[in-house]
Each structure stands twice: as C-alpha cells, then as structure tokens.
Amino acid sequence: MESNELAAWITRLSLNRRVTVFVLFLTIIIVGLIASSRLKLELFPEGFEGRSLSVRVPWNASVPQEVMEKLALPLEEELSTVRGLDSMRSSCSSRGASVYLNFKQGTDMSIAYREVRDRVERAKLRFPDDVERAYINKMDMSGIPVCMIGVAYETDGDLYDLVNKHIIMPLSRIDGVASIDTKGLKEKEIIIEADKDRTEAYGLNIYELSRQMRGDNFTLASGNVQDGGKKYLLKSSSRFQTMQEFRNLPISTNVLLKDIAVLKYEPEERYFAARVNGKKAMMVTVVKESDANTIEVCDRIAAEVEKIKQDPALAGFDMKIHMNQGTIILEQLNTLFTNGGIGAFFAACVLYIFLRRARMTVIIAGAIPLCLFIAVATMYFAGETLNLLTILGLVLCIGLLVDNSVVVAENIQRHYQGGLSRRDACIKGVQEIGLAITTATLTTVVVFLPAVLVEGEMRFFMMRLALPVVVALLASLGVALVFIPLCVYLTLSTRKSAEAAWPSRLADAARAWLGTMYEATFGRFNRGYNRALGYFLKRRIDLAFIMLLILTATFFAFDKIGFAVQQEKDMASFHLSFRFPSRFSFDERTEYFKKVEKTLNQRKEYYELDGFIVFYSTWFGQLEGWFSRDRKGTVPAREVAERIYKELPKIPGLKINYQQFGEQEERQDEKKQYYIRLSGQDPEQLDKLADDLKPLFRNIPGVIALKERDDETPNELTLIVDRDRASSIGVNPTTLAGTVGYALRGSTLPRFNSDGRQIPVRIRYSEEDRAELADLNNFLVPTEDGRFSTIGSLTRPAMLNSPRYISRTDKRVSYTFGLELESGKEKETRKAIEVVKRNIDLPEGITFSEVHRRFDMEEIFNGVFALVLAIVFIYLLMAFLFESVMMPLSIVLTIPLAAIGSVWIHLIAGKEMDFLGIIGCVLLVGVVVNNGIVLIDYANRLRQSGMERTQALLKAAEHRFRPIAITALTTIIGMIPLTLSAASEMGMSYKSFGLTLIGGMASGTLLTLLVVPVFYTLFDDAQLAVRNTLASVFSLQAKPAEAQ
Helix, strand or coil, X not given: XXXXXXXXXXXXXXXHCHHHHHHHHHHHHHHHHHHHHHCCECCCCCCCCCCEEEEEEECCCCCHHHHHHHHHHHHHHHHCCCCCEEEEEEEEECCEEEEEEEEXXXXXXXXXXXXXXXXXXXXXCCCCCCCCCCEEEECCHHHCCCEEEEEEECCCCXXXXXXXXXXXXXXXXXXXXXEEEEECCCCEEEEEEECHHHHHHCCCCHHHHHHXXXXXXXXXXXXXXXECCEEEEEEEECCCCCHHHHHCCEEECCEEHHHHEEEEEEECCCCEXXXXXXXXXXXXXXXXXXXXXXXXXXXXXXXXXXXXXXXXXXCCEEEEEEEEHHHHHHHHHHHHHHHHHHXXXXXXXHHHHHHCCHHHHHHHHCHHHHHHHHHHHHHHHCCCCECHHHHHHHHHHHHHCHHHHHHHHHHHHHXXXXXXXXXXXXXXXXXXXXXXXHHHHHHHHHCCCHHHHCCCHXXXXXXXXXXXXXXXXXXXXXXXXXXXXXXXXXHXXXXXCHHHHCCCHHHHHHHHHHHHHHHHHHHHHHHHHHHHHHHHHHCHHHHHHHHHHHHHHHHHHHHHHCECCCCHHHCCEEEEEEECCCCCCHHHHHHHHHHHHHHHHHCCCCCCEEEEEEEEECCXXXXXXXXXCCCCCCCCHHHHHHHHHHHCCCCCCCEEEECCCCCCCCCCCCCCEEEEEEEECXXXXXXXXXXXXXXXXXXXXXXXXXXXXXXXCCEEEEEEECHHHHHHHCCCHHHHHHHHHHHHCCEEEEEEEECXXXXXXXXXXXXXXXXXXXXXXXXXXXXCCCCEEEHHHHEEEEEEECCCCEEEECCEEEEEEEEEECCCCHHHHHHHHHHHHHHCCCCXXXXXXXXXXXXXXXXXXXXXXXXXXXXXXXXXXXXXXXXCCCHHHHHHCHHHHHHHHHHHHHHHHCCCECHHHHHHHXXXXXXXXXXHHHHHHHHHHHHHCCCCHXXXXXXXXXXXXXXXXXXXXXXXXXXXXXXXXXXXXXXXXXXXXXXXXXXXHHHHHHHHHHHHHHHHHHHXXXXXXXXXXXXXXXXXXXXXXXXX
C-alpha cells in the first residue's frame, strides 16, 4: 500500500469511527495528565557518566617537592596501569596531592572506578605513615549538589559542635539526602604540644614519642574464645575513654604524658576562610540520593532551613540558599510553559490571519498540547526524567508540531472551497499530501539516527534530546492524519459559500478586513515571488551565481562569529582571583578582603549585585559576585569584573585576574586566550625557562597581557643532610627528616572516641619551641646505639626558590602560562605564536606540550560526522519515498540556504554560537528540508497530471506558498519568546539556539521557493541527459548485434 493510500485509509477510518477517535483523544489527555504529575524532575539527565575521575590525598607537608615525591609519583606509577586511561594530570601543593584522570570514549567507568580504587590502595603502602586517607571522586551528575547553603556567622564559640548539632544533623535526617559537606568549617582536634626541654630531660624525642603513641589507642579483633560451652568474639582494646586517661598515659618509667606535654582541644590551624556579604561564613553542600526526586528534596531542604533559622541557638547566624536545583528546574519548566504558551498564542494568531477560520485555528493549535501529552506519557513509561535536555526538546517542538496539521487542514479547506463535499475534501486533502507530510516528519526524525552510530557525550545528549522530539513529531503526524481531518469535517460549514462560515456581520467584516490585509501583504508577496521564479527559471545560471556569492560571503562571516562554551553576556555571576605576595599573613589577607567587601557594599546597587562571597587561603583568594535576577543592565560579566577591579584597593605585588566559571584547568578554547605549556622533569628548570620565555611571547604583536598561574615562588629553607657525618654516628636520614616533620607540622595519631565522635589527634612541639631556626638546630635526633645528636650538627641550611605548587601532565612536570590576545587579531596572533614556538631551541628534555580543549578533536569529529550522516540519511529517505535519485538533491540544497540565515543573524545580533546553537544546527538540517518536500511533491503531482514542467513549478509555488509560510512563521514565532527570555539562574541561555532556528528557517523559507524549483529543473535536465546518453549508448551497441 502506497503512503498516500495508507494516509487516506487512516482518514476514512477516523471519519467512520468517531467514537473510537474520541475515546482515543480522552485516553491521551488522561494518561498525559497522570504522566505529567508523576514524571520525575531532574536538573541533568540520569545515566550520564563523565569520563573523569579524581584522586585527592590530603597531607600537611611543608613543600610541594616532597608531596610530589611521596604521594604523586607513587599514585601516577600505579594509576598509569588503569585500562582506558587517556590522560593524567596531577597537582602538588603544601596541602596534599590531587590526580585527575581522563578516560577514552567508550570506557566503562564502573570498571575504571574499581581499578582506580585498587591502584590507590597499592599506592597507599608507599605513603608516609601520617597520611590518613585518600578520596576518589567519580565526576558524574550524581555528585553535583542539589543545594548550596551559605551560613554567615559572628560567633567565635565551639562552632564545629554548634553547626554539626543544629545544622548538619537536621539536614542529614531529611528523606532523600545522601551526604552533606561543609567548606570553611574546621573540626576541632586534640593537639598534644610537647615541651622540648622536658621531653629531652626525660631522654625522649618527638620522633620516638610519636611512633610510640601511634601504637596505642586502638581496638583490634582477636578471634574467638570459648568459656563454659559458649563461644565469644574476642576483642583487644586499648582505647582511651576520657581526656584524663589520655593525660595519664605512661610514656616511660615514672613519666606520664601530662608531665611533658599540654593537651589542647581547639580547631585546626586556619588556612582557609570564607566570607558571605561581609560576614565570616561557611558553605554547606547537600547531595541527594540517586533515585530521589530533586524538587521534593529541595523543598524539604528549604523548609528545614527555615526551621533552623528559628533555632535560638543560632541567633548570630544568617543562612541563605545560594543554589537550589529545584528552583532551577521549576524555572526551566516555567520557561517551557510561559514561552510555549506565548509562542503557541502567536502561532495561533498567524494561523488565523492566514486561514481566517476561528474553529480551524483552534483545531490546529490544539495539536500542540495533544502531541506534548503523548511525548510526556512516552517519557514516563520509558523511565525518562524531565531535565534540561528533555525540556529543551519539548520547547523546540512547540513551533514544529503544527506543521503537519497546517498542511493537512489547509489542503482540506482548499478542496472544500473548490467544490468537493466535506468527506471527499477530507479524504482527498489527506491523500494528496500524505506522502509529503510523512517524508517531512521522517526527515526531522532521521536527524537523530546518527546519534546511535557515534560515540561519546554527543551520543548521550542527542539520545536524551531525541526521545521527546521524535515522539512528539511522530505524534503530530498521527494527529494530522487521525484527529485533524475529523475535527475539520465536523467544523466545516455545510454551506458552500465561504462567507457563510461566520454567523455575524462583525465577524464577516473582520474576516473581510483580514482578507484584504492578506492580499495586500502576503498575497502580493506571493505574486512577486511567482514573477521572480518565472524570471529565474529562464535565467538559471544567474541565480546559481548569486547564490554562490551569498554562500561565499556567509563563509567569511562565519569565521567572525566564533564559538563560546557559554555566552558571556548571559552569565549570572563573575569571578576574580587574587594572588598575594608570600609575605602576606592570613590575618593581613582577611583585613584586605574586608576592604574589598566595603567597596562592594558601597557599589552593590550600581552593579546590580544580589550578593558576593569571598574564599581565601594561605595561597589563593577568590571573589564571586552574582547579579540580581531582575538585572536591567546588559554589560557582560567580564566588563563588570574589570570595572570592579579598578575600584578595589591596590597593594604592591597583589595580582588580580578575571576568571570565568569552571576555568580552573587551562583549556585551549577561549578565543581571546592562548595557553603555552612546557613539560619536563625538573620543576625549578621549568620555572626558570618559563621566566626567560615570557618576555619573548609578551612582545609578540597582538599579545596584550600575560596570564600567569596563581602561585608565587616563596623562599624555601632546605636542610641539607651531611650523609658522611650522619652515617658515621649512626643516624638514619629518614629518622632525621621524620623528627623535623613531626616537630613542626605534627604527626597524626589514632583518633580519640568521644560520645560517638572520632576526634583527630596530633602531636607536635609547642609554638615557642619551633618558631626560630635556632630552635630547629637544637632538636635531638636518636642514633642507632641509643644516644642523641642535634639537627644542627648533621645538616646545613640553604635558601632555595621553590614553586608553591607543582603541576604534572602525563607523568611529566609541566608549567603553563596564558596570553591575552587583542580583540579582532586573534587568528593572526595565534599564527605568530606558533611560529615563535617552532623557532625556539628548548633545552634537552623540555618540550612544548599540547593544552587540551574542552571539546577534543574526537568529539568535534563525532559532531561533524553526525551532521554529515544526517544529511545522507535525509537524502536516502527522500530518494526512497520519491523513487528518484536526482530529485532529492534539489531539496538537500536547502540545507546551506538555512546556514545563510543562521550565520548572519548571529553576526547581526553580536552573539557567538554556543553548544545549544550547534544542536540547533543539527535539528535545522531535518526541519528546513520540509518546505522543499511539500513544494516538489506537489509539482511532481501536477506534472503527472500532464502539466508542463515550468507551469507545474509556478503553480506549485503559488499554491504551496501559504502552507509553507504558515509552517515557517509558526516555527519562527514559536522560538521568539524563548530567544528573548532571560538566562537561567545558572547563566544558561537559549539565545543561540533560538537565533539558529529563526535565522535558518527564515532564509531557508525565503530562498526555497526560488532556489529549489530552479535546481529542480537543473537536476531534471541532468537526469534526462543521462537517460538519453545511456539510451544512445545501448542503442548503438544493439545495432551491430542486429546486423550480425
């Protein structure tokens, strides 16, 4: 059965079984409503697994070099054997080591996680004794907090216990909450401060004392014993029950711990602080359980926060939720419903202007919610969630769902006004257009087919986007064939006079006025188009030349647009990073940021800031400000940050840089930045070489500034061991290093159990015993024969310049610095930088290494491959349905016509194309060919009825102008509210996505009526020429055979 006959059969069934259709309609509405109420709401799609893992090992070491040797190198050696590893990056600082692992596409991340965990356990055997634990983080969507709560406070009391009891515990008891983490809250610890003189007077030293106490305070399972016929589990316990027991711990004969040390219970030494809106603060992050409903969990958290605020114990606290995924999801849903409603209303207005039939307009507009209900119900039964991608798919559908219904209803009305009965008009209207709308729908659906064939993140995102779009579009085809003909049949007037469709004179007058306006605008436009088409059908080469010029200009315009991961103007926040001179103490940094806060508070209204937060530590500082939701200004976040920078207090040596959100790792994606990475084996050699190369790159024309990494080379005091002397008196260098380390930074001991809490314990010398270099030289080190020697007699101090942190990339030390490029000269400057790099003769063992992009070449190739495959599949589908190899080529040519509008509208609007814009391009490929399908299908029918080719094309263009204009305008107008909508709380914007579809549909539609018919004739002539050539060749071969 042919497509058209099948469509006519479905329509007859619909007209004959009206009650069945009505029951089907009610079923869709009821199931859709139930599914809508039960559909799970999420910010991100379920099942997404990032291709990254991170390993973090905290350790309070003195210098990064030691961290690299004792933590990073063992970790890298073990982790490099994990299967599927693509790249490895590590960072070493005085706070510990972090290793970031990126895996190849297609790697099973569950297996990778297990292997990484196994390798970390192996590496732990080589870690120093006082390294307590290692953290492995799986960088997927499940670990993203659903809420971030800022807690500002003014108290200096027992903050940890207060926050833990009155904030953390109530939040952790909420149903659906998996874990809670706090940043800026320091846990109290038991610090055993040994008195150096007393310790040495009793013949003890910090190194042996630490090792002795580490073997105490334990509980150990020791097997099973039997007594009286009963079997008991035996446990050996040497736990301290009270602090008094701790103080009375025997150290040696007649010596207790309290005799040589003081026990303190106080917070860890401050090295990190946060301030919110000028107050001391901490950040509480809440992660939900994987199967919990995000909005429900966020609502419970918000309610609990309001209850916590009323707690009298927290009178000096100020709590505010700074990030709420539930609010963001509801905001996106509101965007869907609001902009969808506005778009549907204006689309209905366009329908009414063209059709001038109120009932028919309502029928067609009603296809939108009906199709969306079908899509939502399918998502519910498929186990899909309502998230950013599926919401985007549903928003996109709003402008597309009426296309099939418009074409069917318009064709039925045309036949009815031509004299056919209502039933015959419905059947013939559908039969005539069935193949065209089926092909048009399938070309849009087939765009998502390549997503199954590609790998990586694009496959995941396209597949999640495909479900709502494909189901809704297929539903729109079913609605156009089942519901629309029946509804049009029931609402068409039985009187043949077109004027009789309106019962009142007022409606007649309005209809007549709309008809006059239509004829004066679209009618005249249609006639002008027809005359232009008649002209270019005679001058086909002229049109081809004009199109070549337009496409060439578009190609050069595209080069000026650029690509942005996120639109700068739509960012809801800005970030400034601070790099202090090393001489600045922690308290001095606190005083500086108080001045910064005073400046921001004075200019808060001017910059339309809703709030700001400051993070700073002993080695970095960061200011984040976020704009008000009702912000009226259009100044980009970067420019606001630059203006604020000029007003901040200045300090010699302080460097302040603008940092885009998520820019912690250098990426070669920013148009105005270029990163240079040196890699080798010696950190100090790399630092020196980088300092020598920076002026060379800074002086390249087009480079306006250096963007250095956030560290400063501090002065490092190194104790160089005299190995010969140490060996001669029997001192192990490891024991010497351990003694110094335990005395200064302390040694971690087993935790103390108090009322169910595991309290950290650390032993070290008191502050006055470790403040000066002379104190260090007097530390005693045990020898192998039980005697003692001093540190000063075995070492000599030396001042060295050492980096504050060490970066390593793929098991090699790396140094990265950035170059800020002059706007408008980025391309030339990049070429000049590459030339300079090629001409530099680097020392042996040092090379320039590649800086990764956010979207690597493999992912870009997958995107291009998917786009090419989509075009190929569209062509094959049309060739299959039209039974022609050449004809679909004229329709495929509408794809570059759509690119013209998409490029120029971005250039005019001053917008870069972002990730959603790229998705819009892929979708546009399937949407823009629909106009050409409707046009060529009708022209073929006219030619089959005996009409000459040129006349058939002119008549097809004239008759199909109205449905083509309606479908294009409804899609464009449906996208306008979304394009004009403000960015979300996360700074996510649909502007590029909307501009792509609006510009592409506009140019594609305007040029389709000219270009497609002209190229149709060219391919038709080419097809005829090929047939004639083949016929003549075969006839010439046949004549000699006959002669024989």
